[in-house]
Amino acid sequence: MIQDFGIIIACCFKDYHFAAGCCASIRYFLGDVPICLIVDGDFNTTSLESTYGVKIINQKTVKHPFLKENSFGWGLTKMIAFWESPWQNFLFLDADTIVWGDVLDFGDLEHYDMIIDHNLENWKAEDISRLFFDLEGMKKHFPDFNYQDRPYFVTGVFWGKRGIFSLAEYAEMLEFKNRYPDVFKYGEQGLLNFMIFRALDEGKINVKTALIQVLMWNYSQEEMRQRFPIEDGKIGNHDWQKEACVIHWAGIKPFLVNDVYSDPMNFMQQKFYEDSECLIYGNVKINLLLEDLWRYRPTRKFIKKLFWYLVKSPSSLFSNTSTVGQNRG
Numbered sequence: 001m002i003q004d005f006g007i008i009i010a011c012c013f014k015d016y017h018f019a020a021g022c023c024a025s026i027r028y029f030l031g032d033v034p035i036c037l038i039v040d041g042d043f044n045t046t047s048l049e050s051t052y053g054v055k056i057i058n059q060k061t062v063k064h065p066f067l068k069e070n071s072f073g074w075g076l077t078k079m080i081a082f083w084e085s086p087w088q089n090f091l092f093l094d095a096d097t098i099v100w101g102d103v104l105d106f107g108d109l110e111h112y113d114m115i116i117d118h119n120l121e122n123w124k125a126e127d128i129s130r131l132f133f134d135l136e137g138m139k140k141h142f143p144d145f146n147y148q149d150r151p152y153f154v155t156g157v158f159w160g161k162r163g164i165f166s167l168a169e170y171a172e173m174l175e176f177k178n179r180y181p182d183v184f185k186y187g188e189q190g191l192l193n194f195m196i197f198r199a200l201d202e203g204k205i206n207v208k209t210a211l212i213q214v215l216m217w218n219y220s221q222e223e224m225r226q227r228f229p230i231e232d233g234k235i236g237n238h239d240w241q242k243e244a245c246v247i248h249w250a251g252i253k254p255f256l257v258n259d260v261y262s263d264p265m266n267f268m269q270q271k272f273y274e275d276s277e278c279l280i281y282g283n284v285k286i287n288l289l290l291e292d293l294w295r296y297r298p299t300r301k302f303i304k305k306l307f308w309y310l311v312k313s314p315s316s317l318f319s320n321t322s323t324v325g326q327n328r329g
Contacts, residue, residue: 002107004088006034006055010078011095013043017291018095018254020276021268023052025098028271033104036086040077051276055086066167070174075187078155079170085162093246094156096253098268100228101244106210107159114196115159116151118209123152133190137183141176142194150197155189157213157246164205165195214245217252221261230263233270256288 007026011019023035036055039045048054062068062084071080081092089109093099106115121127129135132152138145173191177184184190199205216224227243229236247264254262269291270284 002089002104002109005090005107005109006036006085006087007091007093008036008038008078008081008085009093009095010038010040010081012040012074012077015095015253016043016045017269017288018249018265020048020272021254021265022093022095022098023048023054024268024271024275025100025264027052027275028268029099029101030104034087036090038077038080040072040074047272047276051272057084057086064167066171070171075189076174079188079192082160082162082165082170083167085160088162089159090162091159092157094248094250096249096265097156097246098265100214100247100264101242103212103244103246105244106212108208109159109161111206112159112208113161113164113205115208115210115212116196117153117157117213118151118211119153119213123150128152130185131189132185132193134183134185137180138194141180141183142198145194145198146201150193151209152193153209154213154215154248154250155192156248156250159212165199169195212246214247216247216249216254216260221259224261225263228261228264230267233267235267255292256285257292 007030009019009022019037023037026033026035032053034055035052036057037045037048039056039058042058045054045056049056057080059068059072062071062080064083067080067083071077078092078094081090089107091103091107108115123131125135128147131154133147135147138147173195177191184194196205196207200207214227219227228247249260249262249265252258252260254260254265256262256266266288269288273284273287
């Protein structure tokens with residue numbers, strides 16, 4: 001059992017309903033592990049606080065003035081965990097993720113300061129430039145940093161410890177990021193990868209990689225349906241522990257109406273509705289659809305998908321199969 005440990009999720013208004021599914025998955029598979037939400041924005045979070053005992057960190061409650069002023073917003077909110085995590089040891093999750101199985105076995109924070117995803121991609125130079133940082137800019141500004149042969153990872157899932165990076169270093173990196181906004185890519189993704197591997201080179205931290213994250217963009221719907229089955233309103237009959245991981249809908253979101261396989265997230269969102277008794281319209285699918293519409297303000301493409309969804313299976317929207325109370329086993 002990991003001591004002084006909890007799970008931290010960063011979210012904003014747009015992905016709060018995904019964060020609810022993420023929290024529900026933690027309760028479903030991991031029991032009463034403490035949860036903290038780092039919230040970007042001013043909106044109501046009482047449903048998660050009262051249902052799952054979730055702690056809240058927001059711009060009003062964050063302690064350090066620098067973080068309060070500079071570390072909220074897309075790609076920066078999660079960084080607060082390194083200094084203001086309620087626990088010494090934590091698992092960080094993006095809101096658009098769910099836990100699948102007992103992932104706590106990955107958390108060897110007794111011997112390592114960070115455990116990051118062992119990405120199966122063999123990153124090419126053009127991939128690194130697109131997803132992490134501009135290589136020419138890195139060569140110019142950080143000539144001593146060896147960018148090659150690194151296990152760079154998508155930063156929606158990682159294990160970490162509070163206090164392993166200095167706040168002064170982070171402030172310096174944010175100043176650099178503001179001055180040269182095109183060097184680091186995708187919010188904190190390039191920045192955090194750089195901070196991790198520079199600290200590793202300098203002998204300041206120990207890092208381990210593990211197969212902890214499944215990125216939906218890498219697989220077809222059919223592959224994911226077989227691997228993470230939801231059948232008749234419950235998790236399919238298979239050994240889910242062999243598949244213990246965090247499922248991450250990076251990029252394309254797990255809306256009810258979408259081209260991506262979203263059943264595991266929708267199942268966990270349904271569990272949240274049942275646990276919280278927050279089902280406003282009496283039908284899970286209608287609630288999920290309205291949440292998507294309300295929080296993401298649909299584009300023409302979304303409306304077109306919704307139209308075809310209703311044409312192809314109009315009755316499915318109004319079915320309300322519910323067996324999530326039949327938890328594991």
